[in-house]
Amino acid sequence: MAPPSSEEPAAAAAAEPAGAGAISKVLVVIAMQTEALPLVTRFQLVEAAADESIFPKGAPWTRYHGDYKGLHSVGTVSAALVTYACIQLLKPDLIINAGTAGGFKARGAGIGDVFLASDVAFHDRRIPIPVFDSYGVGARKTFATPNIVKELNLKVGKLSTGDSLDMSPHDETAILSNEATVKDMEGAAVAYVADLFSTPAIFVKAVTDIVDGEKPTAEEFLQNLISVTMALDQAVMQVVDFISGKCISDL
Numbered sequence: 208m209a210p211p212s213s214e215e216p217a218a219a220a221a222a223e224p225a226g227a228g229a230i231s232k233v234l235v236v237i238a239m240q241t242e243a244l245p246l247v248t249r250f251q252l253v254e255a256a257a258d259e260s261i262f263p264k265g266a267p268w269t270r271y272h273g274d275y276k277g278l279h280s281v282g283t284v285s286a287a288l289v290t291y292a293c294i295q296l297l298k299p300d301l302i303i304n305a306g307t308a309g310g311f312k313a314r315g316a317g318i319g320d321v322f323l324a325s326d327v328a329f330h331d332r333r334i335p336i337p338v339f340d341s342y343g344v345g346a347r348k349t350f351a352t353p354n355i356v357k358e359l360n361l362k363v364g365k366l367s368t369g370d371s372l373d374m375s376p377h378d379e380t381a382i383l384s385n386e387a388t389v390k391d392m393e394g395a396a397v398a399y400v401a402d403l404f405s406t407p408a409i410f411v412k413a414v415t416d417i418v419d420g421e422k423p424t425a426e427e428f429l430q431n432l433i434s435v436t437m438a439l440d441q442a443v444m445q446v447v448d449f450i451s452g453k454c455i456s457d458l
């Protein structure tokens with residue numbers, strides 16, 4: 208979910224040379240500071256000093272960096288801009304977009320579940336003209352990571368991205384047509400930029416609220432944010448541990 212600017216970080220990582228072909232630079236794009244801080248703590252990342260900033264003056268993003276098992280780590284509509292800036296400047300081998308998401312119980316999502324997105328698409332870019340319509344939806348497959356899925360036993364589902372936490376009737380129709388199990392506010396934008404620059408990207412999304420449930424979304428989101436962020440933190444750590452020392456083709 209995209210936050211107000213004071214909540215807008217970019218958690219970052221860079222790395223030492225690793226074995227031949229091994230992934231050495233991982234960029235973790237995270238929208239909210241609340242979502243990012245457990246990972247910043249766990250990976251002992253430090254905030255980049257003003258004179259180390261890689262972002263243009265005025266950009267409301269924060270870069271955290273550090274070295275974890277030879278991997279360095281980053282984090283957020285920012286999502287597209289920060290992904291662009293970080294790809295240009297850090298040249299990551301892999302992007303992990305980590306964050307919270309709304310889940311559809313009709314498709315098997317429950318609070319606290321962590322999903323790896325198999326596909327991403329937008330649900331609020333409506334251009335009812337042939338060809339332009341599918342550009343608007345921007346559906347794409349994510350970088351396949353069968354070994355991560357198998358090893359970490361993560362749920363897999365399609366992710367639909369839009370600029371709102373709530374869901375209008377239009378959004379609902381588009382999300383159904385995207386066959387999404389989870390809904391967020393960054394994924395498809397990060398995927399678009401990652402694809403432009405041929406950088407593999409994976410999407411780790413933890414469910415804070417059930418979109419097709421009884422509770423109001425904002426209330427449920429806030430109620431579960433802290434606990435679900437812990438589950439997200441745990442999952443991202445396991446993903447990073449799995450990646451450590453491996454090549455992209457091993458994922």
Ligand code: ADE
Nearest residue numbers: 208307308309372391392
């Ligand atoms: N992040 C967490 N819950 C969300 C929702 N319901 N929609 C979009 N982004 C979210």
